[in-house]
Amino acid sequence: MTLLPSFDRDALAARYLSLLESLTLEINAGLSALVKRSIHEFRSHLAQQEQLCFELREITMILADRTSPSFSLPHLGGDSELSSRIFRATQELQTLNRTYGSFLRHSAQSGALLAAVCRSFQDRLRPVSGAMGQSTLSCEG
Amino acid sequence: MSSLNTSLSIAMQALMAEQGAIEATSNNIANANTPGYSRVVPIFEEAEPTDVNGISIGNGVVLAGYQSVRDQVLATRIDQVTQQNSGAQAQLNSLQQVQTYFDSTGTDIGSEMSAFFSSISELETNPSSSSLRQSVLSAAQNLATAFRTTSSGITQVQTGLNQQVTSDVAQINQLTAQIAQLNSQLAQAKAGGQDGGTVQDQMNEDLSQLSTLTDVSVTQTESGITVTTGNGTALVSGSQSFNLQTSAGPGGMTQVLDSEGNNITATIQNGDLGGTLQVRDGTLPGLLNQLDTLANQFATAMNSANASGTDLDGNTGGAIFSVPSTVAGSAADITVAMTDPSQIAASSDGTTGSGGNLTNLLAVQNAQLPMGSSPTDAYSSLVFNVGEVTSNAQAEVSGTGSALTQLQDQQSAISGVSIDEESANLLQYQQAYEAAAKVVSTIDELGAVALNMGTGEGSYY
Numbered sequence: 001m002t003l004l005p006s007f008d009r010d011a012l013a014a015r016y017l018s019l020l021e022s023l024t025l026e027i028n029a030g031l032s033a034l035v036k037r038s039i040h041e042f043r044s045h046l047a048q049q050e051q052l053c054f055e056l057r058e059i060t061m062i063l064a065d066r067t068s069p070s071f072s073l074p075h076l077g078g079d080s081e082l083s084s085r086i087f088r089a090t091q092e093l094q095t096l097n098r099t100y101g102s103f104l105r106h107s108a109q110s111g112a113l114l115a116a117v118c119r120s121f122q123d124r125l126r127p128v129s130g131a132m133g134q135s136t137l138s139c140e141g
Numbered sequence: 142m143s144s145l146n147t148s149l150s151i152a153m154q155a156l157m158a159e160q161g162a163i164e165a166t167s168n169n170i171a172n173a174n175t176p177g178y179s180r181v182v183p184i185f186e187e188a189e190p191t192d193v194n195g196i197s198i199g200n201g202v203v204l205a206g207y208q209s210v211r212d213q214v215l216a217t218r219i220d221q222v223t224q225q226n227s228g229a230q231a232q233l234n235s236l237q238q239v240q241t242y243f244d245s246t247g248t249d250i251g252s253e254m255s256a257f258f259s260s261i262s263e264l265e266t267n268p269s270s271s272s273l274r275q276s277v278l279s280a281a282q283n284l285a286t287a288f289r290t291t292s293s294g295i296t297q298v299q300t301g302l303n304q305q306v307t308s309d310v311a312q313i314n315q316l317t318a319q320i321a322q323l324n325s326q327l328a329q330a331k332a333g334g335q336d337g338g339t340v341q342d343q344m345n346e347d348l349s350q351l352s353t354l355t356d357v358s359v360t361q362t363e364s365g366i367t368v369t370t371g372n373g374t375a376l377v378s379g380s381q382s383f384n385l386q387t388s389a390g391p392g393g394m395t396q397v398l399d400s401e402g403n404n405i406t407a408t409i410q411n412g413d414l415g416g417t418l419q420v421r422d423g424t425l426p427g428l429l430n431q432l433d434t435l436a437n438q439f440a441t442a443m444n445s446a447n448a449s450g451t452d453l454d455g456n457t458g459g460a461i462f463s464v465p466s467t468v469a470g471s472a473a474d475i476t477v478a479m480t481d482p483s484q485i486a487a488s489s490d491g492t493t494g495s496g497g498n499l500t501n502l503l504a505v506q507n508a509q510l511p512m513g514s515s516p517t518d519a520y521s522s523l524v525f526n527v528g529e530v531t532s533n534a535q536a537e538v539s540g541t542g543s544a545l546t547q548l549q550d551q552q553s554a555i556s557g558v559s560i561d562e563e564s565a566n567l568l569q570y571q572q573a574y575e576a577a578a579k580v581v582s583t584i585d586e587l588g589a590v591a592l593n594m595g596t597g598e599g600s601y602y
Binding site for chain 1: 535
């Protein structure tokens with residue numbers, strides 16, 4: 001685990017909230033990109049999601065480490081408004097994450113099916129010539 | 142001359158092919174907004190090459206004919222996801238109704254239980270006070286009412302779902318009869334050399350509607366299509382439809398039977414009917430059982446605590462609540478047995494005005510019941526479970542809705558890339574899906590850790 005510099009607990013909590021909100025935005029954006037079937041855009045949001053998850057995990061591990069000398073958990077912060085916002089942001093993210101998971105599961109099933117069709121047809125399809133050479137089996141993801 | 146003739150022949154074939162494509166495109170544009178219209182795609186094939194002295198000479202493209210084609214893979218997936226979306230929507234609709242009985246309104250079980258224990262706590266200040274004793278009895282009445290109201294509410298939702306089963310089966314039968322008729326018309330049209338596209342489109346529309354009602358599988362056969370339920374029960378075969386039937390089952394719950402009278406209720410998983418059955422037969426009985434167990438064990442624990450003290454007349458404490466001897470129906474039938482406030486056994490030593498036994502009565506609030514948790518925690522768990530199943534249904538509605546939009550967009554798009562490019566494209570998606578699944582899993586874990594840290598409203602850490 002990377003050690004984060006020691007700073008006050010509310011600052012850490014504020015950073016945590018900011019990451020939660022950013023991750024929520026990135027998941028929403030990623031979902032929209034996938035629905036539009038824009039794979040490049042989706043991969044860009046996915047990279048952001050991975051980075052934000054990494055940072056969130058780092059902070060969460062510090063917060064969860066009750067033996068850490070830097071923090072006297074479990075009562076880390078004194079700002080109850082901030083705590084409430086983190087609570088709501090966590091709830092919102094978890095709710096969105098369920099939708100994200102459901103969508104990915106169904107979409108991946110469709111993709112796997114189409115990929116199987118492509119594989120089975122790959123050897124049987126011959127390239128067509130002439131003006132309508134673009135009319136081939138559509139299997140795009 | 143021969144080569145000129147060959148070239149002209151190739152050019153003519155190519156021209157005919159292009160002409161066919163133009164006609165198909167015009168037809169598509171004219172019908173673009175017609176529900177259920179299937180895109181007509183021109184299919185081209187290479188003409189058989191001519192072998193000249195062992196050398197293969199290409200003969201261009203030939204128009205094999207029009208085919209009213211929906212990409213079968215996408216169409217199948219659209220039907221499947223439609224069935225899953227409708228099932229989730231049916232679950233969500235009913236669970237949202239159930240959830241209202243667990244909202245913190247002040248008259249819900251949680252609020253009334255809290256008020257009940259508060260009234261006992263108040264009585265500790267003056268155990269012989271008639272008004273404070275009356276307050277305890279009133280709070281007990283309110284709590285019993287809350288149990289009964291919640292139980293009755295869930296049962297009403299269940300009854301509504303039971304009626305929905307009958308309604309869904311009737312709609313399914315109507316649609317399968319129509320599909321069988323259209324199947325027959327389509328066969329006749331094709332036998333007469335006609336395309337039958339309009340009939341096909343109407344059939345597709347009916348099949349789409351059928352997909353919102355139940356899980357079906359469609360197979361193309363020589364005599365038209367065969368429609369079966371998810372477990373293989375025939376609904377349509379050629380020009381014949383097979384009606385589903387209903388019959389009253391255990392507890393008055395309507396069972397779904399196939400045309401031969403076999404009970405297929407448990408095999409129906411998706412569509413409005415599948416979602417309705419899952420909530421009616423799975424989710425709601427589970428919640429009712431949890432509620433009944435809580436009511437029964439809470440009442441028993443309170444009665445036991447009251448029996449350990451003496452009332453104002455010096456008698457051993459009687460029952461505060463009355464519940465059936467069996468767990469089933471306890472929440473629906475719980476009542477307050479005590480009629481006289483003086484019967485509250487506040488005293489632990491028989492002394493009038495003593496409140497020693499009130500500690501025992503209060504202790505029930507946080508004491509572990511046989512079900513493994515305290516009444517307060519058991520109710521919280523029940524509320525959490527209702528929230529979880531509702532939230533999961535909501536996520537499934539949204540997730541399948543997005544997946545459906547994606548599939549429909551994909552179906553209407555015309556691809557111009559080669560199959561190799563398409564395969565590579567799909568591979569990119571699969572890799573991205575795997576990476577995204579890890580993100581979902583990480584967020585799940587982060588949520589669990591946050592809960593273990595004691596995350597809650599106003600006390601994040």
